[in-house]
Every structure is written in C-alpha cells, then in structure tokens.
Amino acid sequence: MIFATSIVSYILLQNFNGVNGDPQVPCFFIFGDSLADNGNNNPLPTLAKANYRPYGIDFPGGTPTGRFSNGRTSVDILGQLLGFEDFIPPFATERGDVILKGVNYASGAAGIRDESGQQLGARISLDGQLNNHHVTILRINIILRNTVSAQDHLKKCLYYVGIGSNDYLNNYFVPRLYPTSRIYTPEQYAGILIKQYQDQILRLYNYGARKVALIGLGQIGCIPYAISSIGTNNGSLCVDKVNQAVQLFNQKLVSLVDQLNSNFSDAKFIYVNSFGIGSGDPTSVGFTVLNASCCPSNNIGQCIPFGTPCEKRELYVFWDSIHPTEAVNVFTATRSYTAFLPSDTYPIDINQLAQLKL
Numbered sequence: 179m180i181f182a183t184s185i186v187s188y189i190l191l192q193n194f195n196g197v198n199g200d201p202q203v204p205c206f207f208i209f210g211d212s213l214a215d216n217g218n219n220n221p222l223p224t225l226a227k228a229n230y231r232p233y234g235i236d237f238p239g240g241t242p243t244g245r246f247s248n249g250r251t252s253v254d255i256l257g258q259l260l261g262f263e264d265f266i267p268p269f270a271t272e273r274g275d276v277i278l279k280g281v282n283y284a285s286g287a288a289g290i291r292d293e294s295g296q297q298l299g300a301r302i303s304l305d306g307q308l309n310n311h312h313v314t315i316l317r318i319n320i321i322l323r324n325t326v327s328a329q330d331h332l333k334k335c336l337y338y339v340g341i342g343s344n345d346y347l348n349n350y351f352v353p354r355l356y357p358t359s360r361i362y363t364p365e366q367y368a369g370i371l372i373k374q375y376q377d378q379i380l381r382l383y384n385y386g387a388r389k390v391a392l393i394g395l396g397q398i399g400c401i402p403y404a405i406s407s408i409g410t411n412n413g414s415l416c417v418d419k420v421n422q423a424v425q426l427f428n429q430k431l432v433s434l435v436d437q438l439n440s441n442f443s444d445a446k447f448i449y450v451n452s453f454g455i456g457s458g459d460p461t462s463v464g465f466t467v468l469n470a471s472c473c474p475s476n477n478i479g480q481c482i483p484f485g486t487p488c489e490k491r492e493l494y495v496f497w498d499s500i501h502p503t504e505a506v507n508v509f510t511a512t513r514s515y516t517a518f519l520p521s522d523t524y525p526i527d528i529n530q531l532a533q534l535k536l
C-alpha cells in the first residue's frame with residue numbers, strides 16, 4: 179500500500195546535497211497539517227498535538243517537539259535535501275532574521291475548510307496559515323528595509339503546501355459531527371474543496387510565491403485510524419470509499435496545476451503524487467509491519483502519553499495510528515525531491531522546481 183518496488187538501494191544511495199554550501203533555494207515556506215506541523219499546535223488548546231513522549235524519540239536530541247512522528251517529518255527531510263543546515267522553524271516560536279530562510283505554518287488537524295478538525299480543538303486552517311504568512315511578509319519588509327527587495331527575495335523561495343486530509347478524515351467522513359457528506363457527493367465535495375484551494379493558492383501567488391509544490395493526498399483510507407473509525411465492509415485493508423474520494427480531489431488538483439501553469443507564466447506549480455508514491459508493496463522496501471502502529475494509540479489515533487513504542491521502528495509503516503514513521507517520511511521525501519517513477523511528480527520534481535530559473 180505505501181511503496182513501489184525495488185527502490186531500497188536508490189534511497190540508500192541518495193545523499194543529502196549541499197549541506198556544506200548554500201541551499202538550492204534561499205528560503206522554504208511550508209503550509210500544511212499534522213504531516214508537516216513542527217510545533218505550531220503546541221501552545222493551542224487542542225487534542226491534536228504531539229509534544230509529549232514517545233513522539234520525537236528518534237528526533238535529534240530525542241525529545242518531543244510537536245512533530246507527529248518518531249523522528250523527522252518529510253518536510254524536515256526535504257529541507258535537508260535542499261541543503262538547509264537547520265530545520266525550518268515553526269511560525270509559533272520564530273522571531274528575528276531566521277525568517278528570511280523560511281517558516282513552517284503547518285498545524286495538526288487543519289484543513290482547506292476552516293471547520294475541518296474542530297472537534298479536536300484549536301488549529302490553524304489554511305486561511306489562518308496564509309494570514310500568518312502575511313505577518314511574516316510584513317516582518318521581512320522591515321528586515322530588508324523595502325518591499326521591492328522583500329518581493330525579490332520571496333519569489334526565489336520554495337513553497338510547499340500539503341493539506342486536505344483533514345477535510346476528509348476530520349470532516350466529510352465524520353457524518354455524526356459534520357453535514358458535508360449529506361450536502362455533497364464525493365465529486366461535488368472535491369470540487370468545492372479545489373475551488374477554495376484555488377483561491378488560497380492565488381492568495382499565496384499574490385503574496386509573491388513563484389515556485390509552489392502542491393502535495394496530493396495519500397492513501398488515507400489505509401491508515402489504521404481510518405480502518406478502526408470508519409471501518410471496511412469486507413475485511414479489506416483499506417477503506418475504499420475514502421481512497422476513492424481523495425482520488426477525485428487529486429485528479430482536480432492536477433487540473434488546477436495545469437491551469438495555474440498556463441495562467442501564470444512567471445511562476446511554476448507542481449503536483450506531488452503522494453497516492454502513487456504510497457502504492458506498491460511496502461515489504462519490498464523492508465517494512466514488515468504494515469497495519470499496526472508502533473506506539474500504543476488512543477481513540478483519536480495518537481500515541482498514548484508515555485506509552486512504550488515498538489523497538490524496531492524502521493520496520494513499521496505507521497508510528498501512531500495516523501502518521502508514518504520517519505523511515506516512511508524519508509522514502510516519501512526522497513521520491514518527491516527526485517522522482518523515481520515519472521508519475522511521482524508532475525510536471526517536474528521538487529529538485530527541478532528548486533533549480534528553475536524564473
């Protein structure tokens with residue numbers, strides 16, 4: 179479910195580039211949900227936070243940071259592949275000149291729609307993350323002393339936007355709390371999500387973004403939490419209706435990328451095919467535990483505080499019942515950065531996007 183075949187040696191041969199020189203882009207801005215959150219939810223009143231053990235057990239320093247994994251997230255690894263020496267800091271705590279190198283706005287439980295994830299507590303939806311980006315831009319205007327140099331800086335940055343899973347798992351497929359599945363068919367829902375997403379991406383463009391990676395949704399019907407909370411009819415290992423719904427979103431996202439690229443010749447937008455990267459046989463790349471979480475998980479799919487996790491984390495696909503292990507994040511980030519199959523990214527990969535001269 180999560181992997182294509184025969185790429186172990188490929189991953190092992192990948193080296194982190196440029197760590198001794200300048201990164202490939204001067205700055206890296208990240209928008210997203212719990213797959214990318216690196217501490218933005220820590221100060222918020224929400225169940226969707228991961229700033230307790232055993233989260234972070236394999237992170238440098240071995241302490242929880244708010245990342246929803248045992249170690250680095252895929253954006254941490256992408257930052258390293260791009261040549262950044264330090265992890266991109268969370269908006270929640272970052273101040274000073276380091277914001278010139280980028281900021282991470284991602285928030286666990288957040289969605290394209292403001293209400294998605296609200297049953298878990300506070301979160302910063304994509305609109306809120308864009309508001310925070312506006313704050314960063316005002317700060318950059320001050321640091322660089324004028325808006326022209328600020329815009330010149332911002333257009334060279336790489337922008338990563340990975341959001342939408344919570345609009346399904348913490349909205350559409352929770353009919354007890356959200357009416358969307360009674361109002362919209364999956365096709366209509368994908369359409370209204372993409373319409374709203376389009377406006378949000380245009381806002382990002384208007385703030386000066388010119389190199390934008392839009393991350394498609396993965397096989398969220400296959401996560402243990404989806405299987406336990408939504409259930410499968412026939413004992414299959416994935417909730418097919420969830421995977422079918424997110425594929426409708428992904429198809430429309432590819433069309434949006436085409437439209438954006440034809441409407442804005444001074445910018446480049448790419449699609450990362452997380453669903454495709456996550457298909458294939460995980461055992462072929464060394465994972466042996468496919469449908470159980472490494473840490474004992476609670477009813478919202480997160481690790482039980484201070485629970486004892488599995489020892490061989492590199493063999494597990496899932497860290498908690500929702501989020502992948504660091505080993506999976508390395509796999510995903512590597513293939514997003516340098517496409518292994520032509521279908522992994524469209525029309526170019528993140529490495530090519532970073533190096534593009536616009």
Ligand SMILES: *[C@@H]1O[C@H](CO)[C@@H](O)[C@H](O)[C@H]1NC(C)=O
Pocket residue numbers: 411412413414415418
């Ligand atoms: C379960 O049912 C779906 C259709 O609802 C089907 O696509 C899938 O192949 C079935 N899985 C198994 C294991 O029978």
Ligand SMILES: *[C@@H]1O[C@H](CO)[C@@H](O)[C@H](O)[C@H]1NC(C)=O
Pocket residue numbers: 376434437438441
């Ligand atoms: C692209 O331009 C066309 C024609 O003006 C417009 O209908 C469409 O909404 C635009 N799409 C985006 C994503 O900007």
Ligand SMILES: *[C@@H]1O[C@H](CO)[C@@H](O)[C@H](O)[C@H]1NC(C)=O
Pocket residue numbers: 469470
């Ligand atoms: C994992 O999948 C296997 C079938 O491949 C099944 O027998 C087992 O019960 C599943 N375990 C969990 C925790 O769902």
